[in-house]
Amino acid sequence: MIPNKSNFKFQELTPITGVKPYVIRFWETEFPEIAPVNSDSGQKIYARKDVEAIFKIKKLLFDEKMTIAEAKSAIKNREIELEVDHVKHDTANVSKHSDDSLFAKNMLISSLQLIREIKTKNNW
Secondary structure, three states: OOOOOOEEEHHHHHHHHOOOHHHHHHHHHHOOOOOOEEOOOOOEEEEHHHHHHHHHHHHHHHHOOOOHHHHHHHHHHHHHHHHHHHHHHHHOOOOOOOHHHHHHHHHHHHHHHHHHHHHHHOOO
């Protein structure tokens, strides 16, 4: 579980993700999805999306036993699908949103699904 905050220091990543520091550093060179920024003091700061990417990569490499090349390809091919899943998760909590917000989110889900289908059909 990722703590409810938007930015993380490097030393926070191992306890959160269970991935060793040298592995995270290597993954940064292999996966553009992990893109920390340097603070004014030169310390790496990871956004929540970076931590989510680490979990995604860990699952592909460790749980699904993919090679790095296979994981890169899977991430590229699943990118739209993962975005759609994220939007679907958001729409599960719509009780506080107006009907217009629900309509807009449903339209976005439909659009992302259509893009994914086109991408898959054309091997993009």
